[in-house]
Amino acid sequence: MKRDVCEVTCIICPVGCRARVVFEKGKVLAVANVECPRGKTYATNELKAPVRDFFTTVMVRGARNRVLPVRTTGPIPKEKMMDCARELSKITVQAPIKLGTVVVENILNLGVDVIASRDLEVG
Amino acid sequence: MIQREVDVAVVGGGAAGLASAIKAKREGARSVLILERGEELGGILHQCIHTGFGLHYFKEDLTGPEYVSRFIRAAQNLGINCLLETMVLKVSPNKEIVAVNSAEGMLDVHAKAIVLAMGCRERARGALGIPGTRPAGIFTAGTAQRLMDIEGYMPGRKVVILGSGDVGMIMARRFAMEGAEVKAVLEVLPYPGGLSRNVVQCLDDFNIPLLLRHTVTLIHGKDRIEGVTIAKVDGGRRPIPGTERVVECDTLVLSVGLIPENELSRGMGVALDPGTGGPIVNEYMETSSPGVFACGNVVHVHDLVDHVTESSEIAGQSAARYALGKLPPLRRRLSVKPGRNVRYVVPQILSGEVPTPLYLRVKRPEHSVTVSVGGELRVFRRAVKPSELVAIKLPRGLQGEGGKIRINIARRSER
Numbered sequence: 027m028k029r030d031v032c033e034v035t036c037i038i039c040p041v042g043c044r045a046r047v048v049f050e051k052g053k054v055l056a057v058a059n060v061e062c063p064r065g066k067t068y069a070t071n072e073l074k075a076p077v078r079d080f081f082t083t084v085m086v087r088g089a090r091n092r093v094l095p096v097r098t099t100g101p102i103p104k105e106k107m108m109d110c111a112r113e114l115s116k117i118t119v120q121a122p123i124k125l126g127t128v129v130v131e132n133i134l135n136l137g138v139d140v141i142a143s144r145d146l147e148v149g
Numbered sequence: 150m151i152q153r154e155v156d157v158a159v160v161g162g163g164a165a166g167l168a169s170a171i172k173a174k175r176e177g178a179r180s181v182l183i184l185e186r187g188e189e190l191g192g193i194l195h196q197c198i199h200t201g202f203g204l205h206y207f208k209e210d211l212t213g214p215e216y217v218s219r220f221i222r223a224a225q226n227l228g229i230n231c232l233l234e235t236m237v238l239k240v241s242p243n244k245e246i247v248a249v250n251s252a253e254g255m256l257d258v259h260a261k262a263i264v265l266a267m268g269c270r271e272r273a274r275g276a277l278g279i280p281g282t283r284p285a286g287i288f289t290a291g292t293a294q295r296l297m298d299i300e301g302y303m304p305g306r307k308v309v310i311l312g313s314g315d316v317g318m319i320m321a322r323r324f325a326m327e328g329a330e331v332k333a334v335l336e337v338l339p340y341p342g343g344l345s346r347n348v349v350q351c352l353d354d355f356n357i358p359l360l361l362r363h364t365v366t367l368i369h370g371k372d373r374i375e376g377v378t379i380a381k382v383d384g385g386r387r388p389i390p391g392t393e394r395v396v397e398c399d400t401l402v403l404s405v406g407l408i409p410e411n412e413l414s415r416g417m418g419v420a421l422d423p424g425t426g427g428p429i430v431n432e433y434m435e436t437s438s439p440g441v442f443a444c445g446n447v448v449h450v451h452d453l454v455d456h457v458t459e460s461s462e463i464a465g466q467s468a469a470r471y472a473l474g475k476l477p478p479l480r481r482r483l484s485v486k487p488g489r490n491v492r493y494v495v496p497q498i499l500s501g502e503v504p505t506p507l508y509l510r511v512k513r514p515e516h517s518v519t520v521s522v523g524g525e526l527r528v529f530r531r532a533v534k535p536s537e538l539v540a541i542k543l544p545r546g547l548q549g550e551g552g553k554i555r556i557n558i559a560r561r562s563e564r
Contacts, residue, residue: 035345035346035348035349036346037346037349037350038346039204039346041537042344042345042346044345061531078350078354079199079200079210081198081199081200081212082198082326082327083198083297083298083301085301090188091299091300091301092299092300092301092302093297093298093299093300093301095195095198095212095214095298097198097200097212097215104354107326107354108326111326111327111328125214125215125218143198143212143213143214143215144195144214144215144218145218
């Protein structure tokens with residue numbers, strides 16, 4: 027049986043562990059060289075189905091700022107990031123906005139909402 | 150001239166100023182005033198729309214705006230006074246502040262204690278001396294970030310980024326996500342300047358090349374930048390002849406270092422540390438001028454805001470105690486000295502009598518090391534690198550030797 031080893035840099039925290047992942051036929055057998063359990067989970071997921079936090083801005087009307095920072099309520103599949111960015115480039119919201127306001131519900135059916143990262147008052 | 154008297158005056162309303170003002174108020178200071186030059190409280194965090202903030206302090210993964218919003222709300226709820234669009238011109242050792250704004254003109258603030266929290270500034274093209282023309286389209290990373298994330302402008306479409314610090318890599322991703330073509334991120338050093346997580350999620354994820362040991366040697370273009378000549382550099386950071394090539398671009402983003410902003414500190418005669426570029430502070434975060442405290446990026450450039458918050462709370466607490474006449478003088482002054490592979494340490498002065506967070510930055514990357522505190526304390530670290538501040542909790546009871554404590558990074562085998 028052929029076993030493969032690959033290195034994955036953990037991005038969960040700033041330490042940046044270089045996880046060594048041993049896998050066979052797409053199944054993860056062991057994760058070494060990580061300092062915490064989150065690194066183990068990250069490295070395993072990174073090989074199976076990589077996800078990322080997602081954040082960008084959307085246009086806003088009626089505020090002093092022209093854009094509103096937004097984020098998803100959870101990580102999304104890595105390959106969906108550009109699709110989400112494209113989707114959100116079509117959107118304009120109206121001030122006032124409160125932090126946490128849902129801007130897009132269940133974006134692209136990914137199971138996460140896009141929410142405002144800050145308050146924006148009328149100005 | 151309008152006059153105000155306050156217990157604690159805070160110069161700067163970013164992450165550091167807010168945390169210190171909140172802590173000062175909670176510690177019992179009757180009146181706390183923040184003087185902020187910008188249009189709103191929160192400083193640079195408003196334009197840092199990515200996650201990664203608050204992992205230590207809140208045990209949550211927040212965006213910059215979310216992180217700082219919590220402090221803005223706390224400050225408002227505590228009734229902390231704040232003057233926006235107000236520029237501090239002068240701070241005196243007798244704790245008098247001269248400031249100016251367009252509503253009141255000149256104003257005079259007498260404080261019992263002062264917290265300096267002016268943050269840092271970006272190094273710009275002039276500090277690098279890159280030859281070539283002077284066209285439009287050359288931005289510092291922070292300026293490009295402000296344009297994109299607050300003002301809603303796209304600075305350009307074909308981008309070269311000089312410097313692989315965190316802000317530079319984060320802007321590479323930001324440009325890529327907005328549909329721009331990021332040609333490359335150049336780094337003069339043999340290793341990336343920022344956190345390794347950012348190399349992965351900002352560059353690798355978007356197939357952006359990171360060219361180590363490379364720099365820009367010439368800028369092309371008349372009205373708008375049209376390209377840059379890049380070249381490999383040798384160990385002395387000198388361009389190697391014959392390695393030059395031209396990269397076409399309409400935008401050059403500079404992420405080449407941050408400098409603590411200490412014009413006011415210098416003006417009032419506070420002692421500065423050439424290693425950090427900021428005021429020398431003791432464990433209270435007090436500068437050489439009694440009753441004047443400092444925190445955040447004005448003291449040294451941080452990579453995590455969580456550390457800024459931690460030390461700013463010490464500054465705010467100390468300032469309130471000083472204003473109320475309750476801050477005991479240091480019974481001993483041990484001088485903390487950077488030793489092997491240590492570029493700087495903060496605080497630079499310790500009594501050794503209270504538990505204190507110690508921050509240090511190394512000169513070069515190393516694996517499997519022990520941070521040794523005067524031989525009295527040893528802490529193992531799997532890896533240290535210049536881009537990642539090392540934070541250690543010092544216990545009480547450190548003795549020092551001859552009034553000094555030396556901090557060394559020792560390789561494990563050398564123990």
